[in-house]
Amino acid sequence: MGMLKRSVLLAAMLGLAPMWVAAADDAQLTQEARQQTKAFAQALQKTLKQGIQASGPDAAIQLCNTEAPAIAAGLSQNGWQVARTSTKIRNPDNVADAWELQTLENFAQRLKAGEDPAGIEATTVADGEFRYMKAIPTAPLCLTCHGAQLAPAVTAKLDELYPADQARGFNVGDLRGAFTLRKTLE
Numbered sequence: 001m002g003m004l005k006r007s008v009l010l011a012a013m014l015g016l017a018p019m020w021v022a023a024a025d026d027a028q029l030t031q032e033a034r035q036q037t038k039a040f041a042q043a044l045q046k047t048l049k050q051g052i053q054a055s056g057p058d059a060a061i062q063l064c065n066t067e068a069p070a071i072a073a074g075l076s077q078n079g080w081q082v083a084r085t086s087t088k089i090r091n092p093d094n095v096a097d098a099w100e101l102q103t104l105e106n107f108a109q110r111l112k113a114g115e116d117p118a119g120i121e122a123t124t125v126a127d128g129e130f131r132y133m134k135a136i137p138t139a140p141l142c143l144t145c146h147g148a149q150l151a152p153a154v155t156a157k158l159d160e161l162y163p164a165d166q167a168r169g170f171n172v173g174d175l176r177g178a179f180t181l182r183k184t185l186e
């Protein structure tokens, strides 16, 4: 192989290598994000079920109020920040930013079009951060606290803890919101 050919080959390899590494990194980060999301979802579900069984929905709301942010904080490790968001939020801390709003809109359309919610996710890299979102559909159980017709005790507890609550009036199959994760890239 001549000198010129060899250096062209080398340049091509050097040029392609960073792209290939970036793609591999994204796949790795997406995998990590999926694992974090699964752990978060399972912990939330467990707490919700225990709360409702032990003491009824209004006491379970109290539990959600303290436990949901604590579970998120506990899982936010290894550089990951784990949270939930929605276009209609209950906790004002969960307010969506521009990318999240745009992605929530896209998720709602995909859900309406019949896509399996288990596969509705999105990623982006912006401002030195890797970001991941996954759709959260509304299941029958969720209507107890996010539906259109709430028990008086549930309404009273929600009004007390979340005076600006927007997360009511959902139907089964609606997009309730999304998991939203971010990690700062080195």
Ligand code: HEC
Pocket: 048, 052, 057, 058, 060, 061, 062, 064, 065, 066, 068, 069, 084, 085, 086, 088, 089, 090, 091, 092, 094, 136, 137, 138, 139, 141, 142, 143, 144, 145, 146, 167, 176, 177, 178
């Ligand atoms: C016992 C009442 C209760 C039930 C049942 C319930 N939630 Fe919630 N949900 C809450 C409360 C309270 C919050 C606010 C938690 C906080 O302060 O972070 C909340 C917050 C959320 C959020 C975060 C965004 C926001 O609005 O602030 C999502 C997403 C969510 N719930 C989805 C669901 C889904 C999906 C289900 C059914 C699987 C469900 N919830 C069932 C009470 C409930």
